[in-house]
Amino acid sequence: MQWAIVLLLAIVAPLLPGWTVFLLSVALAKALVVLGIGLLMRGGLVSFGHGMYYAAGAYGVAFAMKLMGIREALVLAVLGLVAGGLLASVLGMLLARYRGLFFAMLNLALSMMVYGALLKFYWVTGGTDGMAVRQATFGGFVPPAGLLRVAYFYLSLGVVAIVVSMAHRLVRSPMGYLLRALRDNEVRVNYMGGWVEQTIYRVYVLSGGLAGLGGSLVVLNVGHAVPDFAYWSQSGEFVFVALFGGYGHVLGPLSGSILFEFVRSYAYKVSPYTWQLLLGAMLALVILFLPEGLWSLVERRMARRDRWGWSWRPSS
Template sequence: MLLGLLAALLLLGWGLPRWLNFLLTLALAKGLVVLGLVLLMRAGLVSFGQGLFFAAAAYAAAFAIKLWGVREAFLLLPLGMAAAAALAVLTGLLAARYRAIFFAMLTLAFSMVLYGLLIKAYPLTGGSDGLRVAVPTVLGYAPDPQRARVLVYYLAVGAVAAAVSLVRRQAGSCFGYLTQAIRDNEVRVEYLGVPVRRAVLAVYLEGAVLAGAGGVLAALAVGHVDPNLAYWTTSGEFVFIALLGGAEGVLAPLAGAVLYEVVKAYAFKYTPYAWQMVMGLVMLPIILFLPSGLWAPLERRWLRVRE
């Protein structure tokens, strides 16, 4: 299934309308963030602060372009991921000590601190206006804006394919089973001599790196960054997508992100002053009748067909 979806995404690249190309690129970028959030959820943790790393990486890319003139996409992506990882190490040393609602609120607080800093540091960040992100180059090639959108789309597809492959492999590894054990009975895992706090920090760091990759891709796709990337509503959006797609499969976050962006686009088009209500009406029956998300029943049906 993964190879089929990847092939479809690659084939769609050049033939998509401009608006749909942008929508899918943004969905893939957010899907990366939610994939990292799902890793935390598998360890029994819910982060309301993934916007922290999403925004930090996006601004790191914007600063690299503005201050140093670095426009190479293949440099901006690891640079943003490194910025997110560094921030995760600093905040994770504290966050890894807490669980449940305390972890969620602490991550939310970290994100809002960054939001406040981005608003106040106007000479550097542009304040609430944000910063423009110039059209990137790809391996030295400087495309026109339309071709750049397509190339960023393919970069997003490649990043998603690599992330999904690594996460799928991790799920069946010892570390993957360890995170599930921490979720089920953390005390018992500690009695076995496993350093639980280090394991939680590792998952937190992994989620941050994925969020950083999504932040850079979103910045390159939109061409602009602003403090709202770190606002609590952005982090809440990622949790919404995680609930929408579910946490049972590695493709669930991507399916949830695509569905979210499509519904949001049409809801905003036809009900611009009530699109949040439309999103709530979409979410309510899913929570009531599909608590494991939309992807789980589709995956089960696919497995039955293969058998």
């Protein structure tokens, strides 16, 4: 099913207005971060600090351009992935030991320190002004101004398509199920001889890498890396979208992210003083009545347990 959507989007994109394509690009890129958050949620962990990996990807791209002169889009995207993953592999060693509220708050604290550092070391990071990111090249080729948006869109689309299909496999794999198992009953996993912390660590690093990848794609689209990427409200936004879209199915983050970006930009235009009200209300409704996210509505229509007993619904 996802390939049909990808194809549709790919065909339709050049026909859409520039800002729609831009919004879609950004939404797709952010969906990568949300996917990572969603994976952690499957393991029962919520991080309020993934903005730091998102920022790592964005600033990683900015530095690579500035210091090393790298302009190739795909290379930069991979660099973002590496930046996020590397930071997560370091911090994850500490964080994988915690759960619940403490995991959430510790992530928050660390991300706020990253934010503070980005602000403070202004002679390196540009402080509140951030760092500018110039146009990327595609295979050495600089797209003409009119096609730039579309080029970035295809990049985002391509990356997302690959990642989503990999995530699709992960979710059905032993590791994917182990993640759900340790959310349900960590003790039992230990009593089966399974690795709890190793699994959490791996998923954490993966989510950090995804956040970095998302950050790099967004910054290419937006052209500017700012400390706010690491701020707690940005991290919170990723968590919200994960809840909205639902993290039970890999298309949840995708649909949630796209919906979110569009609703936000409309709501803001219509009435900037009520966007947060709307957001808060939507979030409250989802938490109270639809904790598995909006995609679960789609899933319920498709839901069936086939012969071998595959549960489509995630644990709630």
